[in-house]
Amino acid sequence: MKKLLTGNEAIALGAIEAGVVYAGAYPGTPSTEILEILGTHKRAEIVAEWAPNEKVALESAIGASIAGGRALAAMKHVGVNVAADPLMSFAYSGANGGLVLISADDPGLHSSQNEQDNRQYAKFAKMPMLEPADSQEAKDMVRAALEISEQFQRPVMLRTTTRINHSKSIVEFGDITKHPKKPYEKAYRFDLVPAISKRLHYELEDWLVKLAEYSETTPLNYIQWNGKKIGIVAAGAAYQYAREVFGTKASYLKIGFSYPLPLKKIKAFAEQVDALYVIEELEPFMEEQIRAAGITCVGKDKIPNTDELSPTVVARALLGVEPDMVEVEAEAVGRPPTLCAGCPHRGFFYQLGKLKDVVIAGDIGCYGLGGAPPLNAKDLCICMGSGPSVAHGLQETFDFFGENKRVFGVIGDSTFFHTGMNSLLQIAYNKSPVVTCILDNRITAMTGHQENPGSGFTLQGDPVNIVEIGPVVRAFGIQHVRTVNPLNQAAMKETLAWALALNEPSVIITRWPCALKKYSEADKKEFGDHFHQCVVDAEACVGCRTCVRTGCPALRFDKTAKKTRIEPSQCVGCEICLQVCPKQAISAAGKGSK
Amino acid sequence: MSDVKNILLVGVGGQGTILVGKILSNGLLAAGFDVKMSEVHGMAQRGGSVSNQVRYGKEVFSPIIDKGQADILVAFETMEAVRWSPFLKKGGQMVVNDYRIPSAPILTGQADYPEGLLEALKAKADTTVIKAGDMAEALGNPKAMNIVLFGALVKKMQLSDIDWPSQIRDNVKPAFVDLNLKAFQAGQAAV
CATH class of the missing domain: 3.40.50.970 (Thiamin diphosphate (ThDP)-binding fold, Pyr/PP domains)
Structure with a gap:
């Protein structure tokens, strides 16, 4: 069966197919739907819970992993800040049952207070990271992340962005595999006291060497050859934009496993092309590591590290091409989001x-x-x-x-x-x-x-x-x-x-x-099950606009008639306009039910 | 560049662009195309300007439609047609609903709803104007204006061969199937 799924729907499906037994989250755009979907499954299939915050969600997922079950925690990028304390230390302990942390970043700030690049967290916490570029990959990479997590005893970050979480693309459904629980064993690595953590840091460095070797050979990082002139290294949505702009005029090293990077593979790829472009959204995460490995490339010297990328931004930065647009000679008035009628x-x-x-x-x-x-x-x-x-x-x-x-x-x-x-x-x-x-x-x-x-x-x-x-x-x-x-x-x-x-x-x-x-x-x-819609008595309205200064979108001020009217399809009878009107021109006459 | 077609649906949160995007993309998938669709969530939904972007063809990469790329722009609200017009491809088509939803600055009297928008659009692009709100109201429910616009879109994009009635049946509540099928027919007939 194949269906169009959002990245979030695909991640939830991936979790079910791969036998995740515990999933926790605090809602946050663009990650929210993952747990909403998992919550539609029966408790016998998966324990899915809203947590009071992201730290608690991750800590409970950590408990599930230590107990031996496969676990998932999902959050928006700033949620990972809240969960950073357990994350940084659990990276030392490492997973028992596979643990995947979904970090849903928001380049372009569609619904966030910043646009931090959480790929930095993977390097910071020294944990492996996967980045899907469409919904199929989002689903498949949940399973891959859990397998890597168990193979290397590491928590794994699955890093997405708004365009991956909220775009639909075709997903082929797979089989649901019942994953056996790993035994719980009392192990020193889960008890982070200084003497143990000191030892674990050495072990973590050894794991990173093994993960770097894995990154060189995993099929998650692959080359598509089209020619030797331009070689592009890209991951996630940026890879799709690169494909859109360069088509078959460039070869691609598509990165799916983005920490640790396959630096040997990148070096070999760079040596075979005339120019290497590193196309990435936000920070020069890959570029800094690539340059530090002595590989010459074009990147953030041309591509902005602010706002989200798009094919237009990539084409402008690397090809100097501007989009050919229709220019209509009229201007639209802004349409900012507002508090709803009756809020x-x-x-x-x-x-x-x-x-x-x-x-x-x-x-x-x-x-x-x-x-x-x-x-x-x-x-x-x-x-x-x-x-x-x-x-x-x-x-x-x-x-x-x-x-x-x-x-x-x-x-x-x-x-x-x-x-x-x-x-x-x-x-x-x-x-x-x-x-x-x-x-x-x-x-x-x-x-x-x-x-x-x-x-x-x-x-x-x-x-x-x-x-x-x-x-x-x-x-x-x-x-x-x-x-x-x-x-x-x-x-x-x-x-x-x-x-x-x-x-x-x-x-x-x-x-x-x-x-x-x-x-x-x-x-x-407690609040009643009905309300009275408000109406304006046009005779009594003096056009003072006191009511519209409440900002209610159900109110319409007619500049010609100098009267307010209330749109019945919107009014839910909060009666605030009625109370602020200095002329008692508004009454709650209509009826509606909750 | 490729055979990929770009359909951009724009409107105001709550107008039903998401449902049209869903019906459209599922129909295109059933017809054998590769399809990608993007939509807006979160804060922008609170009465803000919204878009739903559908791309289809043999192989689709970017999930978003960029400036100068839309083969067709369907505006569920008149002012939104102007706002999103830079996304229309030169030589592309517009279907514009002659339907106004005043935004916050207009509601509070800080700005006026601009006049002459339809003429300005027609002067620069192949624009079809329909009164989808009135048509849906005549059918019994003004909310079905989104499916009227969908009918017009299907006709304009020459996608009438796809079995849309079954997609509509799959995606709307049983009580609204007849209404929406009528709205779909009316939209097709209007362009």
Whole structure:
């Protein structure tokens, strides 16, 4: 059977076919779908779980590997930063059952805060790395990675990029093999105390020599001869772009096993061609090693190390060719992403944005859009879990210099469980008057509605105990905790004023489901199962535009008539526009159900 | 360079470009082509501009369509046709839905929806304009406008020989099969 699959679908299929028994992840674009798909399989086939964060996901996969099962952990590139601590050390221990770490990088920052090149992690941790260039390879390389992992006792990184994860190409299905469990044996190598780790570092260097030899002979690195003029070394999506641009006018050394590199093979290839091009996305990862081996090549002197590559970028850099484009004489107005109609974050940011002398440290999630016009509320965001802790540092420093500023740390429910709990503990322990706002929309929204420890369901949708944020926060010793419905503007405003009047750590939990969430029975009980759509009384509307300054995409301001209209196909009845209208021109008349 | 054809579907998150891309690529696969398809996920979906890119031929390498490469650009929203027009190949065709979705700066009154876009497109490219929204509404559900546009695309790309009705049946909920088959026919008849 063959089917069109995304890279992520192919990776999940590869894991099933190769007998992975434990898979863990924290959602993150472009890696999320791997676990979503594995979660559709029965527990007898595979144990697939959402973890609170990537470090925990990898650590559990490490446990599974040590126990003797085949294991997989999947995460986006910045997730590997979170998991770097166990990764760097487990690289010394090495795997028992095969362990594959999927690192899904995001060149071009389609949905990320940076575009770091995680191939560096393979070299940094001294672990083998594979890079697929399409979905078939993505599937096949999961099995290959697990086999290499077991043969060399190493964890293996399978490094993908957005264009591999989210592009579909043809995949031939294989057989599902039941892989026998390896015996668990108490071994010194899993107990990383200094004396053991010192010895393991020597052993790791020996393994690397063996892996370098393997890289020279594995069919994952192969040459396609077309001519001797230009030779191209490339891996992953960059290989596809190279093929697109150079076709049969160049020969290719296609790299699938990219750490350690097959440097002897590359040298021999280079010696047979007039010019060697190293075409790679982001950093000169291969190029630096190739140059260090004394091989002359063309690379980042011509190809940019910023943004993602494309055939156009490769052709421009290496051939000086520009695309021949149609030039239409008209301009499109920008279409930035916005908070959805009915988003509970809108009610929160609308009130928070009105406060003076405050600094708002945000976090990773849909509420990242709280800094965009017209809300213009959030000041900054660094990484997941950083909202409260960055806020703490800001507050301590403003206070040190006697600067009259209050700092808000804003974080979501899933991100609170991810690493935000540690962040808040910093505030509780070191007692800064930061106002921490936990925007609990009852789901991990941005990545497409994944369950989390606070949502009441597992990856498979099985009911599970709900971890309530309020009791967790109180257990940290924070005395001032309030839960508020962010859609209620008067209550939201009053709650913010309450927190600002305190000179101690405080927490505001805004609790209302994501507007796109499919309500559970518990949600229906707590939040109601129907809503009233809003309509504008055109007679009463004075065209002041106060309502459109909430940024709700269901509102349409007609410049000619100077009236607002509400698009019924979009309105989900959050009633924020109704509350902010100074002329009471909006009413909640229509009906809708969840 | 090669026999590879490039179909670029553009629109606004939620307009159903992904479903059309899925039906299209599965049909092309069944017809024996090598196919690659790319789509946008994550943050860009929150009301942003989205594209779905389908490439097919004997052997396809790059999963993405680059500037100046699309044989046909199907715009589910008028302003998106302009935004993505640099991706059209010189001599390529456009199918443009005469349907406006104002973006955030327009909704808040900071900008106006530009006028004269269809004329500007027609002046530089082989452009077919259809009112897919109205046509779908006449069939009973404006949401089926994506399949109206799909019908137009199939006709324009001379892909009518492929068994699209069975692909539609495989990819939409049973309750919507009849509606979508009608929408598909209407789209083909409109160009």
